[in-house]
Amino acid sequence: MDKIRIxxxxxxxxxxxxxxxxxxxxxxxxxxxxxxxxxxxxxAHTVVRMDMLIADVMKGGGSSVEDRNKLIRYVKVxxxxxxxxxxxxxxxxxxxxxxxxxKENPELNELVWNTxxxxxKAKQSTDIKDADxxxxxxxxxxxAFWKTKKVQTVRVKxxxxxxxxxxxxxx
Amino acid sequence: xxxxLRIFKAADRSMEPAIKGGEYLIATGWFGKLKPGDxxxxxxxxxxxxxxxxxxxLSDNSVYVLGDNREMSEDSRSFGYVDRAAVAGKVICII
Numbered sequence: 001m002d003k004i005r006i007x008x009x010x011x012x013x014x015x016x017x018x019x020x021x022x023x024x025x026x027x028x029x030x031x032x033x034x035x036x037x038x039x040x041x042x043x044a045h046t047v048v049r050m051d052m053l054i055a056d057v058m059k060g061g062g063s064s065v066e067d068r069n070k071l072i073r074y075v076k077v078x079x080x081x082x083x084x085x086x087x088x089x090x091x092x093x094x095x096x097x098x099x100x101x102x103k104e105n106p107e108l109n110e111l112v113w114n115t116x117x118x119x120x121k122a123k124q125s126t127d128i129k130d131a132d133x134x135x136x137x138x139x140x141x142x143x144a145f146w147k148t149k150k151v152q153t154v155r156v157k158x159x160x161x162x163x164x165x166x167x168x169x170x171x
Numbered sequence: 172x173x174x175x176l177r178i179f180k181a182a183d184r185s186m187e188p189a190i191k192g193g194e195y196l197i198a199t200g201w202f203g204k205l206k207p208g209d210x211x212x213x214x215x216x217x218x219x220x221x222x223x224x225x226x227x228x229l230s231d232n233s234v235y236v237l238g239d240n241r242e243m244s245e246d247s248r249s250f251g252y253v254d255r256a257a258v259a260g261k262v263i264c265i266i
């Protein structure tokens with residue numbers, strides 16, 4: 001039986017070289033298994049920081065060419081990092097998280113949905129309250145993520161100029 | 172129209188231990204009734220690629236598929252039920 005199998009395998013391998021059989025993927029992404037909300041958290045902190053810097057510029061009027069240049073740069077970075085937030089969270093939610101995670105944490109799907117909405121709002125606005133709301137949701141998402149890994153988390157004051165907190169896994 | 176017999180080459184690890192990457196799958200498009208436990212090759216609902224999975228459950232016109240190697244599988248847990256019409260063939264032989 002094994003001999004037949006080996007012969008059939010060799011025959012098919014030869015035929016494959018000529019006919020190029022279609023590939024049936026068992027998995028649809030590279031199954032790297034590497035997921036971490038850290039990048040989303042950093043991006044959310046950056047959004048907060050950009051709103052702080054924008055407020056600083058506006059305190060001085062914000063109308064000089066120098067100020068306008070700064071404002072454009074800050075808004076651009078804020079826009080990009082809010083998008084990074086959305087991307088990172090979407091990838092973790094879509095590729096890593098499964099229905100059983102939502103079952104264990106019934107608030108998960110709504111949390112993701114709200115976070116994506118808040119990222120959009122943080123792009124539209126320069127109100128730091130919107131950026132803070134985004135950051136808070138991203139932190140909660142990070143806690144939810146580590147919970148799926150049965151890893152405890154700790155929320156500590158970050159060493160960034162935002163002076164907001166950061167959720168770390170206790171590994 | 173489904174082909175009576177098609178040969179696919181398996182890639183990746185989500186169907187281990189039943190199917191290992193590099194093995195050949197002989198599938199029939201004339202499969203009649205499907206049942207839980209059948210291994211099928213089907214169109215990914217969002218991408219233009221074929222995937223191989225095991226049927227876990229069936230409803231009227233759709234199938235719920237899972238990879239045997241759950242940790243490394245993107246399957247109905249992510250993309251939900253798949254239309255039965257997306258099934259290209261039932262695997263009848265793994266070589």
